[in-house]
Amino acid sequence: MSVLKMIDVEKHCQDRVIFPSFQLEVAGGNVIALLSSTDVRQALLNMVAGKELIYNGEIWIKNKKITRNRSHFSELGVLFLNEGVYERLCVKDHLLFYKRLYDSKLTMESVYQLTQLSEKKYAQVKELSYSEVRRLQTAKLLFGDPSLFILEEPDQNVDLETKGILLNIISFLQKKGKGIVVLTGNMESAITLTDKIYRLDEKGLQEMDMKDDRSGKEETDLLVERNEVPIPMPFQKIPTKVNEKIILFDPSEVDYIESYSGQSHVHIGEEAFPCVFTLNKLEAKLTSFGFFRCHRSYIVNLQKVREVITWTRNSYSLKLENKVGSEIPLSKNKMAELKDLLELK
Amino acid sequence: MNVSMRRVYAIFVKDFKELSKNMxxxxxxLTPLLLAFVFGQAETVSLKIQLMIINITFVSVTAFVQSAIIAEEKEKNTLRGLMMSPASTADILGGKSLLSVILTVGTMILCLLITDFHLINEPMLLLALLISLVFYAGLGTLLGLWTKSLLEASVAIVPVIFILGMGTLFQKLIQPYPLLKFMEYFPNFQLEFLTEAVEREASFGEVLGYFGVITGWTVLVLIVTVTVYRKRSMDE
Structure with a gap:
């Protein structure tokens, strides 16, 4: 049973595409992340919060279509990034208010336990730290008990303890068969909190390949055991490592690769991921995909280069067409090589 | 629109606890109480002063408290959460109005005791006071919806205090200007005329006229409030 269904939803702002039409279905018990920029996130949240009418496509939350009458609110819980709290209440009164408001059967004890707020029971909300306030806001969703939870940047700026508590709450909700969508711009938080990551931007919705490090090891162990010679496949992805997980990127997604402090980093959009390979190795792999070693410590995806900037006669930069407009150094002897590549003479 | 007493109660208790810590x-x-105390020192308090204290109570307690708790809800970004909860519009406004109404009734009784208001047993006047209460609660809601923060709300209430709270004092001032005559149709003036009419035991029809104007204002304010609320509900 799907708790969230998005059919052909798209969003334009004047002439700009925020995100093109896409389909997404989230079943109960699933935790997914939508990796997106603030614009996209805001547009999606405005849609589900009924602030913005959905002109193209439909969004269904459980069995309720989002319309003006807002009947879908009973199945939806949203943790906004700038959610408000009543600062003058104490934690206990605050939670009691949520409990009464939602007419919830959940006991106060279980909520204290899930959010680890029992020590702060009698503290005024304005004396809580940001992390604790975040936990208090999460408690509201627990009392609301909807089928779909949408969490906007749930672990942004929170302490380690709160992150752990959040993970607990997510797995608690998952066991109860709730659907959870994490909206975040941070790859790392998407990876730690969820099982499945989609990237949503002006190019559309794209599922990201992810492989758990541990299961990967098991697979290779199996191969060794069976003593089979693995057939060499033309490998087309760039593996990067975040915490325990390996993420595979399509070469076409990559803007450029940079090497510093003895480690190569794959830059995608505004984020960088440490890569297991050295630059030389990557260069060998990627040349056929239109990558170019433009500097001793840079490999650039030529497809993404918009402009070659000449600062002085001997110093150049490459300007990329990504959102941040990254500038990458181009060394002078490589300039000749680049000219050859571009067949400029 | 269904009203759930539990939710109204939940919102009432929450607002009460919050307000009790909002100095x-x-x-x-205290403003109307202080005024009542100062004017109450005189031997006999004139009807005009008594009415002014009643009007000030309505403005500074009912309307101001109501607008303050709604504006603060917006300022702190909590109104959206309330609106996305199962609480309906009626629940939210009901819970909030309950608080300001109870506070008004308390303050009003104290003020009237201090100034020794003798007409309180007149059913027509009592009814007019009740209708006025609804009017000012609606007005407070409207101000709360129009403003964005507690600070803005307390600035917006100032002209209301002057016009609706103390306006009757300026009656002499506006008399030479026929252009300002329309002010006499404001609910505070109407309430004063009604009280005077009740005191001199005027005809029922005359009293009913004033009563009708107050009711008209109330209905108008309620309609505007509900419309604005519907329109604004998701803006902030």
Whole structure:
């Protein structure tokens, strides 16, 4: 049973595409992340919060279509990034208010336990730290008990303890068969909190390949055991490592690769991921995909280069067409090589 | 629109606890009491002064408290959460109005005791006071919806205090200007005329006229409030 269904939803702002039409279905018990920029996130949240009418496509939350009458609110819980709290209440009164408001059967004890707020029971909300306030806001969703939870940047700026508590709450909700969508711009938080990551931007919705490090090891162990010679496949992805997980990127997604402090980093959009390979190795792999070693410590995806900037006669930069407009150094002897590549003479 | 008493109660208790720690709003409750105390020192308090104290109570307690708790809800970004909860519009406004109404009734009784208001047993006047209460609660809601923060709300209430709270004092001032005559149709003037009519035991029809104007204002304010609320509900 799907708790969230998005059919052909798209969003334009004047002439700009925020995100093109896409389909997404989230079943109960699933935790997914939508990796997106603030614009996209805001547009999606405005849609589900009924602030913005959905002109193209439909969004269904459980069995309720989002319309003006807002009947879908009973199945939806949203943790906004700038959610408000009543600062003058104490934690206990605050939670009691949520409990009464939602007419919830959940006991106060279980909520204290899930959010680890029992020590702060009698503290005024304005004396809580940001992390604790975040936990208090999460408690509201627990009392609301909807089928779909949408969490906007749930672990942004929170302490380690709160992150752990959040993970607990997510797995608690998952066991109860709730659907959870994490909206975040941070790859790392998407990876730690969820099982499945989609990237949503002006190019559309794209599922990201992810492989758990541990299961990967098991697979290779199996191969060794069976003593089979693995057939060499033309490998087309760039593996990067975040915490325990390996993420595979399509070469076409990559803007450029940079090497510093003895480690190569794959830059995608505004984020960088440490890569297991050295630059030389990557260069060998990627040349056929239109990558170019433009500097001793840079490999650039030529497809993404918009402009070659000449600062002085001997110093150049490459300007990329990504959102941040990254500038990458181009060394002078490589300039000749680049000219050859571009067949400029 | 269904009203759930539990939710109204939940919102009422929450607002009450919050307000009890908000010195800034609480001190405004003292204004009418202070005035009543000062004017109550005189041997006999004129009807005009008594009416002014009643009107000031309505403005500074009912309307101000109501607008303050709604504006603060917006300022702190909590209104959206409330609206996305199962609480309906009626629940939210009901819970909030309950608080300001109870505070008004308390303050009003104290003020009337201090100034020794003798007409309180007149059913027509009592009814007019009740309708006025609804009017000012609606007005407070409207101000709360129009403003964005507690600070803005307390600025917006100032002209209301002057016009609706103390306006009757300026009756002499506006008399030479026929252009300002329309002010006499404001609910505070109407309430004063009604009280005077009741005191001199005027005909029932005359009293009913004033009563009708007050009711008209109330209905108007309620309609505007509900419309604005519907329109604004998701803006902030």
């Amino acid at each position: 800034y709003v609480l001190t405004t409750l």
